[in-house]
Amino acid sequence: MTQTTERPAVNLTQKGRGVVADRTFWIISLVSGLLVLAVLALILFTTLREAWPALSYSGTDFFTSSTWVPNDPDGDGPLGPQFGALAFIYGTVVVSLISLIFAVPISIGIALFLTELAPRRLRAAAVTVIDLLASVPSVVFGLWGIIVVGPALVKVFSWFHHVFGGVPVIGSVVGEPASSGRTFTTAGIIVAIMIVPIITSITREIFATVPESEKHAAFALGATRWEMIRGAVFPHSFGGMVGAIMLGLGRAMGETIAVSLTIGAATQIVPNIFASGNALPAVIVQNWGDPGVPPGRSALIACGVVLFAITIIINYAARIVVRRAEIRMKGAAA
Amino acid sequence: MTTFAPAESERESVPTGLRRLSLSRRRRVTDAVAKVLMWLSLVIAVVPLGLVTYYVIIKGAGILSWEFLTERIPRQAQTEGGGVGPAVVGTILITGMAALISIPLGVLGAIFLNEYGKQSALARTIRTMSDVMTGVPSVVMGLFVYIAFVLLTGEQNGLAGALALACLMLPVVIRTSEEMLRLVPDELRQASLALGARKWKTTVSVVLPAAISGITSGALLAIARAAGETAPIVLVVGLTYRVNWSLFDGNTALPAQIFRNASEPFPAAVDRAWGAALTLVAIVLITTLIGRFIANRFAIKER
Numbered sequence: 001m002t003q004t005t006e007r008p009a010v011n012l013t014q015k016g017r018g019v020v021a022d023r024t025f026w027i028i029s030l031v032s033g034l035l036v037l038a039v040l041a042l043i044l045f046t047t048l049r050e051a052w053p054a055l056s057y058s059g060t061d062f063f064t065s066s067t068w069v070p071n072d073p074d075g076d077g078p079l080g081p082q083f084g085a086l087a088f089i090y091g092t093v094v095v096s097l098i099s100l101i102f103a104v105p106i107s108i109g110i111a112l113f114l115t116e117l118a119p120r121r122l123r124a125a126a127v128t129v130i131d132l133l134a135s136v137p138s139v140v141f142g143l144w145g146i147i148v149v150g151p152a153l154v155k156v157f158s159w160f161h162h163v164f165g166g167v168p169v170i171g172s173v174v175g176e177p178a179s180s181g182r183t184f185t186t187a188g189i190i191v192a193i194m195i196v197p198i199i200t201s202i203t204r205e206i207f208a209t210v211p212e213s214e215k216h217a218a219f220a221l222g223a224t225r226w227e228m229i230r231g232a233v234f235p236h237s238f239g240g241m242v243g244a245i246m247l248g249l250g251r252a253m254g255e256t257i258a259v260s261l262t263i264g265a266a267t268q269i270v271p272n273i274f275a276s277g278n279a280l281p282a283v284i285v286q287n288w289g290d291p292g293v294p295p296g297r298s299a300l301i302a303c304g305v306v307l308f309a310i311t312i313i314i315n316y317a318a319r320i321v322v323r324r325a326e327i328r329m330k331g332a333a334a
Numbered sequence: 335m336t337t338f339a340p341a342e343s344e345r346e347s348v349p350t351g352l353r354r355l356s357l358s359r360r361r362r363v364t365d366a367v368a369k370v371l372m373w374l375s376l377v378i379a380v381v382p383l384g385l386v387t388y389y390v391i392i393k394g395a396g397i398l399s400w401e402f403l404t405e406r407i408p409r410q411a412q413t414e415g416g417g418v419g420p421a422v423v424g425t426i427l428i429t430g431m432a433a434l435i436s437i438p439l440g441v442l443g444a445i446f447l448n449e450y451g452k453q454s455a456l457a458r459t460i461r462t463m464s465d466v467m468t469g470v471p472s473v474v475m476g477l478f479v480y481i482a483f484v485l486l487t488g489e490q491n492g493l494a495g496a497l498a499l500a501c502l503m504l505p506v507v508i509r510t511s512e513e514m515l516r517l518v519p520d521e522l523r524q525a526s527l528a529l530g531a532r533k534w535k536t537t538v539s540v541v542l543p544a545a546i547s548g549i550t551s552g553a554l555l556a557i558a559r560a561a562g563e564t565a566p567i568v569l570v571v572g573l574t575y576r577v578n579w580s581l582f583d584g585n586t587a588l589p590a591q592i593f594r595n596a597s598e599p600f601p602a603a604v605d606r607a608w609g610a611a612l613t614l615v616a617i618v619l620i621t622t623l624i625g626r627f628i629a630n631r632f633a634i635k636e637r
Contacts, residue, residue, distance in 0.1 A: 026534075028442055029449070033446035035504065036464045036505060039504070043470065043474065043478045050485075105375065108375075117373075126376055129383060130379065133383045135558055135622045137561070140562070140615055143607055144385070144389055148385070193379075193382045224362070226364055254473070256471065256473040256565040257589070284569075285564075307473070307474060308474045311469055311474075312470070316466050319462060
């Protein structure tokens with residue numbers, strides 16, 4: 001005991017090398033965290049700056065015209081290149097809507113199956129299948145879409161065209177199919193396969209937060225399983241489901257390679273969903289090697305800016321909706 | 335389930351009014367239809383997965399060989415034979431470099447969020463923004479790296495591709511690592527601090543080792559996803575026909591080769607696309623499975 005008293009007293013609050021190490025580590029981790037904000041700000045700044053020449057060259061035509069002629073048509077003549085991206089914006093919207101029409105009911109069905117219906121052993125297998133679906137690279141789906149799905153779908157499209165072609169409004173939507181099978185609908189179906197895992201996993205988490213007591217209460221009142229889902233699960237999960245669908249929409253709009261391969265690269269605005277078209281991200285990769293005369297490359301970057309703005313807004317809104325829904329439900333469950 | 339479906343002998347004792355058959359036909363049918371639709375939606379999701387796997391294996395296996403994996407890419411797309419050697423090397427180099435950049439930064443970012451920032455306004459902003467960044471389309475990330483790197487250095491190369499993939503991986507690594515750090519019990523931190531360890535020492539030698547399996551599996555899943563990214567590669571990596579073991583002067587990667595060959599009208603090119611697709615799917619699948627195995631085998635039990 002006497003030895004301890006003879007040892008010089010350690011001042012526990014003194015500043016030493018440890019404090020410097022602590023501070024350094026804090027700064028390094030802070031900088032890494034801030035990197036996310038820096039990259040996002042840099043994306044916004046650099047892409048806007050590079051897109052500016054094209055945007056100022058085309059003015060509002062960029063958003064209202066669907067004429068995209070990147071090569072000067074008459075040399076030094078009065079006609080310059082034209083950059084109107086409306087057809088691509090239209091294609092992006094049409095493809096994402098088609099993909100949502102296919103993906104949303106299927107995803108919600110799978111999520112309900114996993115949370116309310118599946119036997120335990122099957123549930124793990126089904127989750128693995130969905131995970132595997134998410135891990136297949138989009139370019140592989142694109143390759144499959146352009147070589148197998150597209151040609152196979154032409155017959156289906158033709159059938160729809162022949163059966164419903166005479167009906168007034170629907171007739172113009174299901175018009176003559178493109179013979180290559182590279183159409184808005186083909187791209188929409190391929191994208192739907194890719195967004196099913198995202199929507200499924202988020203809606204599943206949302207459904208899992210529905211309080212057991214409410215489900216039991218519904219059963220006790222004599223509800224069938226479906227009536228329980230309609231009366232207890234859906235009202236609770238509505239906000240979260242909207243958020244999940246929006247996240248899927250954001251992903252569908254940004255999908256580049258699979259859409260680029262399966263949409264057919266035609267610059268046109270037609271109501272016919274069986275026609276070829278083009279989409280914002282697809283047009284960037286297709287024309288990158290040969291962007292035309294200046295400001296051709298800048299115009300492609302401008303397409304990227306429009307895409308970035310749309311997806312960021314959708315994603316941000318979706319995250320807020322999902323988080324609100326989660327907080328509200330966890331509060332209710334507690 | 336047994337409570338809802340009593341055994342045959344017990345059924346007699348269930349009052350008539352509570353039997354399933356005493357429900358109105360409409361309610362019974364609606365319920366049955368709903369159940370069938372739920373089963374059906376799972377089946378619909380399984381079909382494309384099965385079909386893609388089937389086609390990739392059937393069409394890819396015919397061309398896959400050691401020569402295919404190592405030989406140089408033919409300059410003319412219609413040329414028979416040749417391989418995707420440069421693309422295999424490129425995919426490994428570019429994805430590896432992207433992992434080397436993004437994983438340390440992502441884990442450090444997660445440490446900031448979970449160990450320092452916690453619920454502060456800054457940490458919450460970073461969390462939301464990394465979620466938002468996950469949704470940035472890969473083609474936009476490609477454009478960003480093109481402007482910020484290729485335009486500045488004046489050349490398209492593998493390093494630019496690695497930077498683009500790293501930007502795509504960063505938010506994923508941050509979010510998964512943070513989830514894993516959050517699962518580490520606070521008692522471990524308190525014990526370490528009580529023994530006199532500084533906070534950085536605690537984090538590096540107690541918290542990180544406890545969460546390392548989850549972080550590794552999250553990182554492997556991020557790598558698997560990045561390996562399949564095509565758009566940034568097409569925009570910033572440039573092109574090469576010979577095997578190039580450096581990240582400079584022109585690279586290529588498997589996704590870019592699939593994309594380039596898929597829309598060619600020549601059967602030889604399409605065959606190469608299927609072969610490259612099988613190779614890519616194998617790489618992605620193996621990485622994913624290792625990640626899932628680590629996650630299942632060494633997971634910290636949730637509190």
